[in-house]
Amino acid sequence: MTGSGSGHEVRGEPTPEAVLGPLEAAALAAIRGARSSDELAAAAADALGRRSTLAEEQRRLAGRPPAARPIWGRALQEVRARLEGAVAAATALLEEAERQRRLAADRLDLTEVLPAPTAGHLHVVTQTLQVLEDVFLGMGFAIAEGPEVEDDWHNFTALNTPPGHPARDAQDSFYLDVEPAGSMLLRTQTSPVQIRLMESSPLPIYAVVPGRVYRRDTADASHLPSFHQLEGLVVDRGIGFPDLAGTIETFTTAYFGPGVRSRLRPGFFPFTEPSAEFDITCTVCGGEGCRTCRGVGWLEMGGCGLVDPAVFELVGIDPEIWSGFAFGFGLDRLAAMRWGIPDVRLLMENDVRFLAQF
Ligand code: DAH
Numbered sequence: 001m002t003g004s005g006s007g008h009e010v011r012g013e014p015t016p017e018a019v020l021g022p023l024e025a026a027a028l029a030a031i032r033g034a035r036s037s038d039e040l041a042a043a044a045a046d047a048l049g050r051r052s053t054l055a056e057e058q059r060r061l062a063g064r065p066p067a068a069r070p071i072w073g074r075a076l077q078e079v080r081a082r083l084e085g086a087v088a089a090a091t092a093l094l095e096e097a098e099r100q101r102r103l104a105a106d107r108l109d110l111t112e113v114l115p116a117p118t119a120g121h122l123h124v125v126t127q128t129l130q131v132l133e134d135v136f137l138g139m140g141f142a143i144a145e146g147p148e149v150e151d152d153w154h155n156f157t158a159l160n161t162p163p164g165h166p167a168r169d170a171q172d173s174f175y176l177d178v179e180p181a182g183s184m185l186l187r188t189q190t191s192p193v194q195i196r197l198m199e200s201s202p203l204p205i206y207a208v209v210p211g212r213v214y215r216r217d218t219a220d221a222s223h224l225p226s227f228h229q230l231e232g233l234v235v236d237r238g239i240g241f242p243d244l245a246g247t248i249e250t251f252t253t254a255y256f257g258p259g260v261r262s263r264l265r266p267g268f269f270p271f272t273e274p275s276a277e278f279d280i281t282c283t284v285c286g287g288e289g290c291r292t293c294r295g296v297g298w299l300e301m302g303g304c305g306l307v308d309p310a311v312f313e314l315v316g317i318d319p320e321i322w323s324g325f326a327f328g329f330g331l332d333r334l335a336a337m338r339w340g341i342p343d344v345r346l347l348m349e350n351d352v353r354f355l356a357q358f
Contacts, residue, residue, distance in 0.1 A: 023057075028082075034094070058076050125335050135250075141207055146193030154195045159194070189328060191271060209230070211228065248304065252301070255338065262279065263278065263298065276303070276305055277304075302327060305325065306324065306325050
């Protein structure tokens with residue numbers, strides 16, 4: 001007799017323990033070491049599948065001596081049962097670990113304190129416009145609008161700026177690619193709405209016209225190819241320069257505050273006669289003279305004048321009965337002056353760090 005144990009050994013035959021012991025140990029290690037369900041499935045197939053050593057030993061059973069078959073049979077069954085048990089246990093462990101991972105991922109931390117959502121607000125140019133609209137509504141003006149795509153007649157010719165007029169050059173225009181060439185453009189100013197109002201509104205007219213205008217300018221600190229203007233038009237009986245000067249003084253004080261004054265200087269615009277440019281006291285130095293105002297104490301704001309009788313004639317209003325004034329200025333520039341914004345491009349860049357300051 002060799003070996004020990006059950007006393008059922010058959011001479012010359014290896015014992016089931018000697019063969020199956022190491023096989024079971026290796027299979028158990030692989031099953032328990034599996035870190036994913038794929039790894040586990042592979043370990044289970046290696047241990048129990050048709051091509052496993054265990055299956056091979058089962059196929060060999062029939063060739064063993066009859067006396068050895070029952071011990072081998074039982075031993076094989078027991079090993080198989082233990083390995084199957086180990087696979088089931090490992091499967092349960094992996095599933096539980098997987099469930100914990102999913103729970104952790106789905107977990108809502110209700111104790112986390114989120115910052116209060118910040119509401120947006122109107123752009124500084126829109127705010128500027130709204131303040132001015134309120135001021136003008138308070139002065140009895142109506143608010144009007146006109147198209148951004150304009151025809152040559154309204155943008156230039158009816159404003160006493162016929163083809164070839166040098167003032168057209170100063171406003172490099174974006175023309176539309178339509179026939180006849182040069183007939184339609186993106187308006188270069190809000191002044192064409194003056195013409196539209198005079199063509200279609202009953203007199204008298206007291207109106208302001210805000211809107212976007214376009215020029216073929218390269219953007220720099222003080223120019224944008226698209227910006228905003230506010231136009232004013234009054235047509236009534238007996239309107240003169242003092243009405244114009246008073247209106248400008250009133251709205252500049254209302255917008256900038258009582259410390260800021262306005263002044264008119266002679267200027268030229270084709271559609272006003274006489275024409276003037278209007279300035280306000282420098283918002284940086286208060287009129288002392290500084291770098292912003294190049295030492296003069298005043299900042300240029302816009303153009304104005306009494307409506308040229310030639311314009312009245314072009315729209316069919318009798319200049320013997322009616323007179324009027326008009327003015328126009330850039331809203332972006334006005335906002336920049338009010339808030340000390342050094343570069344108007346900031347107004348277009350939509351950087352919240354800039355926008356949030358107003
Ligand atoms: N439209 C002029 C411009 O864009 C500004 C202007 C000047 C408007 C004089 C007016 C005016 O109404 O009377 O440069």
